[in-house]
Structures are given as C-alpha cells and as structure tokens.
Amino acid sequence: MLIPLTSCANSSLGESLEQSFAADPKLEENASSQPTETPTVSATPPFQPSIQGSETPTPTLSPSPSVTPQTNGSQASIPPFSDSTVVGASGNSDGSIDTTTASNNSNGGQATGTDGAIAFSDLTKAPKALQQYVSDLAQLGVLTPASSSKANQAKEKTLFEPNSVITRRDYVRWLVAANNRLYAAQPAKQIRLSTDAVQPAFQDVPRQDPDFPAIQGLAEAGLIPSSLTGDSTTVTFRPDAPLTREALILWKVPADTRQALPTASLDAIKQTWGFQDAARIDPKAMRAVLADFQNGDLANLRRAFGYTTLLQPKKAVTRAEAAAALWYFGFQGDGQSAQDALKIPSKP
Template sequence: MLPYRRSAAFVGLAACLLISVTSCANSPTGKALEQSLAADPRLQENPATFTPPPAQSSRPDEAVSELPADFPSEIPLYPDAELQEVKPLLDAAGNPDEQGQVTRWTTSDSSTLVQNFYRKQFQENKWQLASQPTDDQKGSFETSLDNLQVKVFVEPAGQKLTAGANLVIKYRRDGGETAQPKPDKSPTAIVGGSTSSTTASPSPTPTEPAKSGSFTDLNKAPAELRQSVEDLAALGVLTPENAAVKTKESAAGDKFEPNKIITRREYARWLVAANNQIHSNQSARKIRLGLETAEPAFSDVSRKDPDFAVIQGLAEAGIIPSSLSGDGTDVSFRPDAPLTREQLLLWKVPLDTRRSLPTASTEAVQQTWGFQDAAKIDPKALRAVQADFQNGELSNIRRSFGYTTLLQPSKPVTRAEAGAALWYFGFQGEGLSAKDLLQTKRQSN
C-alpha cells in the first residue's frame, strides 16, 4: 500500500500547486512562476533538430582503395599512379581467389610512358615475360617471377594522348606462399587527391584488347589459312602492319592486311609471342627476351629499336643466326626486309623439334619433298626444310604453302602464311596449337 500512498500524495501536491498558480495568476508571484516554467525563447526561435547519425553501410565484397598489406613487394608500381580500387581475383568458378588480387590505378602520364616503365622494370629485374604490348599505347604484360604470376594492362584514359592512362595489375601467387608486404616507399593509395581508407566509387574498368575483333579484314585471308589467323588473333599474338611505329591510335579496328608481305622484325615479334603463349605453362620452352643492357647481336638493331628485346632474345637463344652463334657473316639483321620462305623455316623449325636438326643435302631434300628447286635453298636452311618433312601434315610448309613441288625459297612470305606457320608448335604429333590454347582458356573461364 506504500506506493499507492506516495502516488496519492504526489497528485494532491500537484493539484494544490496548480490551484495556487491559477489563483495568483495576476499577482507578481504568479507571473514570476509562470515565466520560470515557460519555454526558452531562444529555442523557439532556433529549434534544435535531432537527426539520427547516417547509417554506415559496408559490404564485404565492395572494392576498397587501400593497397593490401600483403601486396607483393616484387611487383613494380608506377611512381605517379593513384590507386582507385582493390578487388579479389576470381577463380574459374567466380569465387574469390585468396592467392590473388586485382588493383586498378590511374595516372596523368601517357600510357606510352607507363608501358616503357613496366617494360624496363620487368627486363631489369629478370621477370619471365610471356607476352608484352605490341602497340605503344595499349596492351598487356603477362609475366612471372618464381611463383608469382602478374598481368599488367595499360590503356589511354581518353581519346587524347594527354588524357593520362588507366592500368590494371592482377596478380596471383601459386603454392600458398605468403606475399611480402610492400614497403612504405611505394606509392600512396590516393582517391580523389587525398589519402583515404574508405570505400571508393569503382572507376571505369579498362577494356581488354579486342583480339579476334581487332582486325576488320581477316575475311580477306585465303580460306585455307583463315582459321589459323583468326585463332592467333584471338590470342593477341598478331599485330597490325607497322604496329611498332604507330603513335596515335590503338590496334582496335585496324586492318591486318593478310596478303601483304611480312617483314623480318614482324615475324620475329610474332614468333616469340606465339611460342611463349602456347608454352605459357612451360617456362623451360619459352624464349627469354634480351635485356636492354645486352650487347646488340646485330649492328642494325640497337637497344632503342622497339623490337630489340625479341630480336636479341632470338639471337641469344641461337634461333636466328648471328655472330653469337659463330656465324660471322650475319652481322646485320635487316629488320625491315621481307621475310623469305627459307628464313621462316630456318627460325621456326628448331622451335618445333627442340633438338639438333638432321644433316641434309640437296639430294635428300629432292628425294623427300620432291622440290624441283632444291638447289636454290640456302645450305643453312636445308636442314630445317628436311626436318620439317618429318612433321607430316603438320609441317610448316604444308600448312603455310599447301602442296607444291617448288619451294621458291627466296619468295617473300605473306602475313597470313606466317600466321599459319605459327599456329602450331610441335614435332611428330606431340605439340600444341593456338586452337588447343583457346579451348583451354575458354574452359578455365
């Protein structure tokens, strides 16, 4: 009963107070009491608004703008690049791959400067380049160092060359080894000009090279060679004519010119790219690119030549005859001269057989191939021609030139014929084609 008594007493006291205020409303005491209970006029003029703090939403699958602490220190970062976002690398099933990440960057520098930076860094630090851009503004580096697989894609940020560049760095470390943290001296993750660790709005994703859709005239290739050319184009091996000297436009939408003559430099470029792509999972079969610090193997291919790395690499591997292989007569490479049929075979067949070429003679070539002009074949190329015969229907001669009783060894090779030769690498049934690689990639995706 005690709570009830207290409530009753409180009600009674309040009633008395109300009666007192009412009764003395016009008295000085009543007015003072009324004013003391009135609302603060400052609050009436400027009422305070109480709003709940905004809800802070954060989705775990959103991209963030902070470089991961375990970002591999081996990966070079462009000095003036600003990090835009970091996303998990997805596996073939579309699930996050714990061994890799995708980072996206922007810079005010041109894509050409960015490409030159990565080309130099990868070469000087002995990365194993599987492929590199053949257009000086847009393209991908695919490379590896020990168990670290890296792909760097660079493209202009706009149509103007001064618009800057976008780049994507994808990496994956095989074998579960923990990546070493990137030192503090690496570029700061910046979004909108200020450092931040909050969620950033995703920047536009740079578009991968169109590859098979890059060329508008593949239908002009001879029907027998068209599929081979299309497969290589889909792999990004082939380049537009004179791609090395292009400065104002990317390869997208260019003409391949399948029936034009290919130069020696172009074929060297394709040869390395095709071999390294097809053997992308076999490091021992890849051709190492020449370092820019190497002594040039040819007097007419300086370190500043856009194709120095591939030409020097082929010479150092002994694929192209040079002074390095003891051939004192080959001091010049003649990069812009037409590629001949016998040169195509001399460079390509050793990458098919992966063994010493057999001895050969004019008579032996006449007996096996039936070539009426066997006597016109350069003695250095005879062994390659003879070894190619042992590859049966997959021989380079049959795939590129069809059935013929005339090799015409000094005849210039067309771009489509060169592509057909590079479509397959192997010997006597043991090999891989561009078609095989495309099927593997599609299954993994």
C-alpha cells in the first residue's frame, strides 16, 4: 500500500486521506485538560497465606493484645489438683527435689507435675485416715514410686501403691529424706549421708548399693543397730526384706526424741500401751515403743495404726503407714510436721 499512497502525495486524494487519519482536535483538547494521576502504592503488602514450598516470604503480622480473663473484677485463678492426683517427687535422700525428671514427660517417660514432681495417680486408694499424711509428704518430694517388674514401665512410675508392703531400704530412704526436708532450715538436726570412702557397716549393703549413703548414714548416726552401736550380731541389713512394725518404731523414735531412750520392761509396755502381745516385741524395740507412748497423740504408732490393743510387732508395714509415721518428727510438742514444712517457701 505504500507505493499507491506515495504516488498520491500533493494531490487532492492525498490531502483527503491525511485529513481522515488526523487526530480529532476536540479529543486532544479534552486530554490536555485532564490532570495526570499518579497511582498510589501501599507500603504494606497485602496479607498472603504461607504456602509450603513457596519462595514468597510470609509477612509478619503484629500480635494481638493479650486478654486476661477476669472473674468478678479479679484475675481468674488456675484450678488446683483434683483429689485423685497428688504431687510427689523422686525422693532424694538429702531431702531435695529431683527436677531432672521434668524432661522425661516429653520423651514418653513418667508423668510429672510441678518442679519435676511425679503425679501419683492412686493415692486415694490409701486408707482415708492416712491420705492427708501421704499427700503432704508427696508434695514435699519425699516419696518414691513403687518398685515393680510389670511390663508397663511408664504407668508404674505414676503408681505409689499405698497398700503394698514397704521394704527396709525404701523406709530408710524416706526416713532420711523426710527428716532432712522437714529440718531443711536446721542443719544441726539433719542426718548426714555417708560416702563410699568408709567401711560398710553391713555385709549386704556394699558401697555400690544406690541406698548405701542413707543406710550407712543411719548406722553411723547410731539410729539403727549395727556393729557400730556395739551389736556384733547384726552384720546384715536385709534391705529388700519387708519392714516390720517394731523396726519402724526402733528406727524412727530416736530421730524424734534426740536423746537417750528410757529403760523399758514388759510390764511398762503393758501398763502404758496395754498391748496384749507385748511379750512378742523384740527387747531392742521395747525402749522405742515406750518412748513413743510418751509422745502423746503425736506418737508414731497412733498416727500410723490408730487405736489398737495389739501391736503385732512382726507384721509388715504398708507404704501408706510408713508415710504416716514419717509425717512428723519431734518429741512432746517440739517438732516439725510435713504440713508445717509445706507452709515454708522453698529456696530456689
């Protein structure tokens, strides 16, 4: 088409075509009168959801202001533990709480409560009269889970088994832990743990035994019979044997009185306690049984076994009964209970 158009130049046909392709002067006039608008770009890009695999970064959103729920104008409180779950810890012999168990829960380990404490799930199975004693000691971190050989290890570590028989080693561990926890502010009344540098007092509790520091410590303090106390016939401790009632009293009362035990006789036991089976009590335990009577309503026998005319000195002690005996340390009103210790804020 260029050849014919070129040939029409300077002709009437060419002028006609030039006028037909020329811009409308009215349109040019209107266009020049309109102001030019500059598009506005928002400084904040629109929110785009994050899509996995996308290279576009997700913009950071400002956090919403936190809202604290209010109840009647005051901050809402966290509900306490239910009656069916009581907090306890791993029970170190020195009375401290083992906080290393706190991380076990996230790794499929034992259920834990505050400060690494084990949340025992079966404390309500204890006799009602003993539940408060057990609960208080559990909250202090004195009690340990029941030992068992069942397959479900994770569940076992939350069971206290209050009505199971307690072993002699477990009772010694609790005794030392409870005493040192209740007298945390009084170092002179604490029981010192032994070291593996000393000669073992018992043939069946070597230095490698996990409870050697507590058992040996009680022997060196003279709170349990051993060769150190002049009892040459006591060469074994039998740590895994059941704890008997007379052994519970024999080991606990010296930690209560903090003084020499009184001279005791069969008649004195009958006249005070009125036990029909007083003749079955080991002579070594008689003095402790008589001293326990002098403690009135705070006597270990009354707290653990209630009113009874039969001591049954050779009967095995349950874990709940042992905890009840360890709930209080002291003599004739001068002492400390687990409930008292709970009121004292622990040091960080």
